[in-house]
Amino acid sequence: MSVFTPVSDAAMSDWLAGFAVGRLVSLKGIEAGVQNSNFFVTTGLGRYVLTLFESVPRADLPFYLNLMAHLARHGLPVPAPIADRSNEYLGSLSGKPAALVSRLAGSSVADPDAAQCARVGAMLAGLHLAGQSYGRKQENPRGAAWRAAAAAAVMPHLPVADAALLQEELAAQAALDALPLPTGVIHADLFRDNVLWDGEHIGGVLDFYFACHDTLLFDLAVTVNDWCANPDGGLDPARYAALVAAYHLDRPLEEAELAAWPLMLRRAALRFWLSRLEDFHLPRAGELVTVKDPAEFRAILLSRRTGVAPLPSFVGTPAIR
Template sequence: MAVYTEVSFAEADTFLQSLDLGTLQHLEGCSGGIENTNYFVTTDQAPYVLTLFERLTAEQLPFYLRLMKHLAVHGIAVPDPAANRDGDVLHSLCGKPAAVVNRLKGKSELAPTAAHCTALGEVLARMHLAGRSFEMQQPNLRALPWWNETVPVVLPFVDAPQADLLKSELAYQNHVATLSAYGALPRGPIHADLFRDNAMFAQDLPEGQAPQLTGIFDFYFAGVDAWLFDIAVCLNDWCVDLPTGQADAERSRALLQAYEAVRPLTAQERALLPALARAAALRFWLSRLWDLHLPREAAMLKPHDPTHFERVLRARIAAPLTMAALFNTSPSTVQPTETLSA
């Protein structure tokens, strides 16, 4: 949530009043994230988040905003976009597409425990199921086609071992995408960026009470893709040892068990979890390399360290994230002709 477009107090106040959201009292730029301009705004009615979209177009944005509205209607705790008098949830401010959503209560848990991962797994599964009735279609814009376009662009900025890993992993993921098991993966709208800082938990709960997830936000990478990819993104952030990138078995089991209590995984999902965990690591290594070496100007831009997801990818290759290893069960299989060897 960097600040690329400066919004004055007066501009924000006029904009918010046009949406009947009250008179502006406080305006504060957000420094987290890298894709959009975001401000915390507080009016005499309530606190909100004001977003100006820097990359996404007015044609792309209705998918994200309407998905959030759909999930909210189905009982998933997500930001609810504010509508104008005509019912539109996509607006314009300072020449940029804009939206305003209610600010979720709580605080992100940056050191999640197994209990936090349990709460996340349950909500993630409910979110996937709720999305089945969402009729709009838009692909995951940071999926395989984007990886194929981006790897050649970032190669000049990495050393030889990193370049070899990027090229070999991209070839592997192109192979995985040809498998019938991959084509059979259950699909629907996914968040695609559900890191620990994109969820909120209630604060000051009584001692011994399980963590309460109060909301999921930042849906602006969402798209229709394999639900398993969403699970893999979460496992790679919520359930890893940050210094090494290695999987934390306890947290991984907690997330998957809670998810499966709501929506059991298919045989294809179980078989392809190791491959999709690698895919999710590649996706974020690539995007962080892109943002570090090809940055845009932003008043509060803080690019993330790309080497973290390089570590995660290497860890996923060295020690595949299999259901068998996590739960001490017989390994899942795919057809013998569909090898998943690296």
């Protein structure tokens, strides 16, 4: 959510004239994140978030915006897209595809506890269940083809040991592609900074612009790798057990998923190590750009390669939701 494309107050005011949300009061760029240009927008009638899409093809955007509207109708705490006076979610501003969504209450947490992880697990299961009735389908843009292309792009910039690690992991991941695992709509980026907390409850789930149709287990692995990781990359047992048990309570994991779990955790770590290597070694120009340290997910990948703690037994009640 960096700012690659600036927007003036005058341009914003003109664009808002096509909506029924009131006149512009304030506009502020959001510095966190790495993919799109985002702004807090306050009008006389409410608070919103403006997103300018920097790299996502315009033709793909209705999938994301209609998904958010679908999940919001199902009661999940996601930003609801705001339709303009022509009843369209997607418009154009400063030469980029643009959308306005509701701004949700709360703030992210850096150090979640087990109870918060349980709530995130339950919320993710609810998202997966609600997504089963979503009619549109879009494959993961960060799937196998992207992994191969990104690896080829960053490989010349890596130390010998990291290049060898990357090649080994790409080869190992081929074993997952043939497994018959449950699929559906996934968030694909459910990190701590994409969840807002309003007291002890989840006030909002943000940034659906990596959402896609893929294995549900991959989404759970992405979430566990961020919410349950210690600074050294290892998994915190209490947070790990709480998150996965709460998820399993609402969407029970199948035997094939349990067998695939250790390698899926590695795939999730590899995906974000690769994307951070891309951002670090091949950055895009931007006015306010956040580049995250690839070393964090290298450590997580190394930890998952050495072994993963057993999944919870699922006997008894997980942390209170």
